Amino acid sequence: MSWRLQRVPNVPAGAALAGRLGAIVAALACVAAVLTLAGLAPGRLGAEVIGSAFGSIEGLEDLGLLVTPLILTGIAVALTQRIGLWNIGGEGQFNAGALAATAVGLHVGGDEIWVLPLMALAGAAGGAAWILVPTLARAFAGVSELITTLLLNFVAALLVAWLCTGPWRDPSGRALATTARIPAELPPLGDTLHWGFPAAIAVAVLAAGLLAFTRFGYEVRIAGANPGAALYAGIPVRARIVAVMLLSGAVAGLAGTIELAGTVHRLQGGISNNYGYLGIMVAVLARGSCLGVIAGAVLMAALLNAGIVLQTQGVNTSTVLAITGLILLFTAIGDEVVHYRPVRRTSAAD
């Protein structure tokens, strides 16, 4: 009697979920094994990691600070997924948004009541502007948005670095390679957390509502599910692509604004902290569901946080990136593995 694996095309939802959880556990087990080999105690580290994120109010607030941009960059990707496209440029739009908000924050004086909304508008517009060319190229010339959005990421990062070290350098000379502190700040919510966190959750809920309860959302879902049906129903697919991509860029730009006005308070190189790329992982973990993005962002933030804790224990900073990569890899494997199940080999003779 021998056993073999065979592929089944349809997987029940329960098995799919189990596959995902199994993937995360397997990835963490891999990490634990590597840490053990490196001479560290994974059990103690794990307890410390969980304790630091979930064990205290401060830990939770710090977690919230990480969750906030991840929700927004995750939503930026999930939105475009619904119309069948990938915005890989969240990183660039994040930077462009932060940059535009900085321009307002540094140069427009006045009461925060006015300046903050203006910064948010500028940030969203900056993010949208950054995706404008890929959008038009996609909608009117069929140029793949994958490459165009990705390439603009590097341009945005360089632009921010140049501004911070050049024209917008902090004139006081006390801080290097950043702009001056921006006076307008998001109102706090606790010690370190700020109102950007509920704002991000609100954006996720709004995005979910937009897709489920508006005519626009319906048209986007049809256009994403079957462009032929959209043509048949007279849905203007190009216009919807343009709107969704610009909206996606605006949300990523808003992420940059909130990070700037709530957490960092100065424009500096690396402000985007890979949030744009991590947002892709968040959206993949959420399977493109806007509300799922919130859960995906929490998971991703817990991992980032773990990275910070591990760093204090002498583990390399890039470990956390490796862990997130492992989780994504294992998720992809898990999604495939659930299609297989062992069956007894049947031969013509038995």
Next chain:
Amino acid sequence: MGVPLAFPPGTAADAASGRPPAIPPGTPALVELQGITKAFPGVLANDAVDLTVMPGEIHALLGENGAGKSTLMNILTGIYQPDAGTIILDGYARALPSPQAAIRAGIGMVHQHFKLVPAFTVAENIHLGWSRTPWRASAAALEARTRALAERFNLAVRPDAVVGDLSAGEQQRVEILRVLARDTRLLILDEPTAVLTPAEARELFAALRAFRASGNAVIFISHKLDEVVAIADRISVLRGGRKVATRPAAGADERGLASLMVGHDITLRKARPRAAGTLVSAAPVLELDRVCARDDRGLMALRDVTLALHGGEILGIAGVAGNGQRELSQVVTGMRRVTQGAVRIDGRPVARTDAAAFAAAGIGHIPEDRLRSGLAPDLSVADNAVLRDYARPPVGKGGLFRPWAAARLARTLAAEAAVAVPDFGMPVRNLSGGNQQRLVARREIRIAERVLVAAYPSRGLDVGAIDTLLSYLAELRDRGRAVLLFSEELEEILELADRVAVLFEGRIMGVMPAAAADVETLGLMMGGRGARA
């Protein structure tokens, strides 16, 4: 049509005679299904079904839409696992846990909806996912292999053609070749002739007979009873998931089979005379004035088409598929731009090619290819049901979309279309092929305030549903609406239409009253000969 085929190890004489080969007594059945049961949430799709297929047999499977035919075949090809029951191949019980296992066991299926990759060439499609495809192969090598296969099975395909550019009949030959190349002994065809022209169907039947002659078997699903009686050796009927009968095709009659399918006597093809007092409107509701249009590849597909469609009439469009029907149906529904000429609705020229505006003006459209354009298969039944109504109350209001109103409308449509839907949130692809078509037809009839453009509306429907659909078309006419009916079946057109127009190479060859038309003249015109030959 004599088909000199050589299916190893059959002889050419066997093949040409088309008779089932003599089977030595004691030969086990090629396939025996025992007590196959399969439930989906809310439906028992197969209920303890037994089915035996002998080598050298063409076995037809009949049943109403949603009776469970495709499900049963998906079980036999390893796509679904049965909840209960046994599959016995050549006398041995076998599990078929995957499509690959079924292929290894010699079972191949051509599905109701084609599964080729449209952007790939024929050769690439044939070799896709095949263990015997060479690891490194140039396009030329694949094409040469495909040519050899095509010769071996005598199926004319062009190896280097892109599948998306092929006609339905050609695509089907590719699908069949793809299946046969994998050493298939049991070929399953799910409604293979629904999209074929009569000539293509005849070719298919010749190929099937040749295939059978070498001891292979065919399971053939179809709603065309005349065809079933002609091609099959035995016929099994499913009703509501249960098998109700298996009988020899010799001596079976269409009426008897139809009543077996529905469970009571039915009368088919009632005459549908005009209701008294139905008038044909004096002014046309829809006019084409010297319209030219290009197809997707940019070639001229409609040339100088002038047509006037009046309220209260059914205008049939006859013609061999691929002569501009697709483009014509798209022009009159606002899906395709005209390069010349004018389209007028109620005498007013339409300014823009906008399918939504046409729909809002009361022009319904049952499209030729429901899966590619009429539905979004992955979205829910409710979402699909409101594809025409999402912008207006009660579903849409002020930019909002109300899912609950969509579900309510979907429930109404499903009830009108006599489609049982256990869950309106499930993807519409889970509905049976015929039930998808019924739903699209009802949705379009509902919005057809002025005109209904019906492209091959009876494709995939069972006999009862065709009957109901044709009655609906007649009823639309009686209410003063106009119907533009595209059909490959002249009988259907002659039975229902008031006037017939013949389309050939993008031109209207002539328009005549249906009463004055006969099959011969129409046939000549469809072949490009003028109205008065």
